[in-house]
Amino acid sequence: MTDHAADANQHEHVIIIGAGAAGLTAGIYTARANLSPVIIAGLQPGGQMTITTDVENYPGFAQVIQGPWLMTEMQAQAENVGARVIYDLVTSLDTSERPFTVTFDSGKVMTADTIILATGAQARWLGLESEAAFNGRGVSACATCDGFFYKERDVAVIGGGNTAVEEALYLANICRSVTLVHRRDTLRAEQIMQDRLLKKENITVEWNRSVAEVIGDESGVTGLRLASTIGEAEKDIPVHGMFVAIGHDPATKAFSGAVALDDEGYIIAEAGGTRTSVDGVFAAGDCVDKIYRQAVTAAGMGCMAALDAERWLGEQE
Numbered sequence: 085m086t087d088h089a090a091d092a093n094q095h096e097h098v099i100i101i102g103a104g105a106a107g108l109t110a111g112i113y114t115a116r117a118n119l120s121p122v123i124i125a126g127l128q129p130g131g132q133m134t135i136t137t138d139v140e141n142y143p144g145f146a147q148v149i150q151g152p153w154l155m156t157e158m159q160a161q162a163e164n165v166g167a168r169v170i171y172d173l174v175t176s177l178d179t180s181e182r183p184f185t186v187t188f189d190s191g192k193v194m195t196a197d198t199i200i201l202a203t204g205a206q207a208r209w210l211g212l213e214s215e216a217a218f219n220g221r222g223v224s225a226c227a228t229c230d231g232f233f234y235k236e237r238d239v240a241v242i243g244g245g246n247t248a249v250e251e252a253l254y255l256a257n258i259c260r261s262v263t264l265v266h267r268r269d270t271l272r273a274e275q276i277m278q279d280r281l282l283k284k285e286n287i288t289v290e291w292n293r294s295v296a297e298v299i300g301d302e303s304g305v306t307g308l309r310l311a312s313t314i315g316e317a318e319k320d321i322p323v324h325g326m327f328v329a330i331g332h333d334p335a336t337k338a339f340s341g342a343v344a345l346d347d348e349g350y351i352i353a354e355a356g357g358t359r360t361s362v363d364g365v366f367a368a369g370d371c372v373d374k375i376y377r378q379a380v381t382a383a384g385m386g387c388m389a390a391l392d393a394e395r396w397l398g399e400q401e
């Protein structure tokens with residue numbers, strides 16, 4: 085990996101902010117379009133995939149691969165075709181005039197004709213010590229990624245929003261039983277999703293409960309200790325997996341005021357495309373997508389953003 089120090093007021097055709105699946109794929113495509121992109125890798129180069137272990141749903145690999153390995157390869161691929169990677173944190177983006185201005189934590193400033201935002205999102209965790217201790221050994225924040233490892237086993241999903249209900253329904257087709265643990269007595273999820281959930285025979289709901297502790301041993305998670313939010317006694321449930329689905333935080337604070345964000349902080353992009361509210365600024369991956377959240381969809385959107393940026397640059401000439 086090469087760290088190209090950001091020169092003061094360096095000007096670029098394309099700056100890609102974020103070095104996860106979306107940003108690196110945008111880097112591969114813009115580099116191959118001869119745009120000599122700069123990719124800004126912030127605090128977690130490689131994104132969420134670097135905190136994943138086994139990956140068996142990224143197409144092209146017949147055997148299970150490791151998330152961090154995939155991202156190292158993706159970055160090397162981007163660099164091999166000419167993308168430059170800078171390790172610095174973007175603290176603000178000024179889109180009020182062109183070229184756009186990117187300011188870094190180090191104090192450096194760069195300008196660019198076009199920007200691709202691909203800073204991703206982070207899953208929210210409950211914040212328990214036992215949850216962190218079993219992360220990757222029974223604790224996950226992505227049913228689509230890890231559900232298959234719990235085939236015919238008993239699992240729990242924590243949360244009451246659309247994600248939690250969707251994950252519970254997904255897991256119910258794979259696992260023996262699913263317990264949805266929700267801290268209130270009504271779900272936040274859309275009614276149609278709730279109806280589907282309550283009809284599913286192998287899903288039960290633990291209402292008014294929160295996780296007090298993840299219980300386990302060297303084999304991984306063996307159960308959950310559930311506290312009551314309405315003053316009832318604690319209870320233990322036996323499960324092998326806990327899927328935390330209490331929301332995500334998109335990494336978009338630095339872009340507030342620069343592009344339109346929704347109430348939850350996600351970047352608003354045109355339907356089916358990557359154009360943001362600012363002409364010449366594009367967005368891809370989990371910082372804009374709260375529905376699919378997969379490495380392959382992020383990579384796909386990164387490709388779309390690169391093609392959109394390339395076309396847009398062509399139109400400006």
Ligand code: NDP
Pocket residue numbers: 209210242243244245246247248250267268271272294329330331332374375
């Ligand atoms: P939400 O913010 O909608 O829901 C989070 C859930 O987690 C809530 O039920 C909340 O409880 C619970 N929760 C939050 N913090 C804690 C905690 N510390 N302990 C226990 N429970 C907690 O997040 P989602 O990820 O579900 O959805 C995010 C957005 O994405 C929403 O706009 C949603 O509609 C959208 N989405 C749409 C989908 C679709 O259309 N197919 C699929 C997935 C998401 P409480 O209810 O008590 O606040």
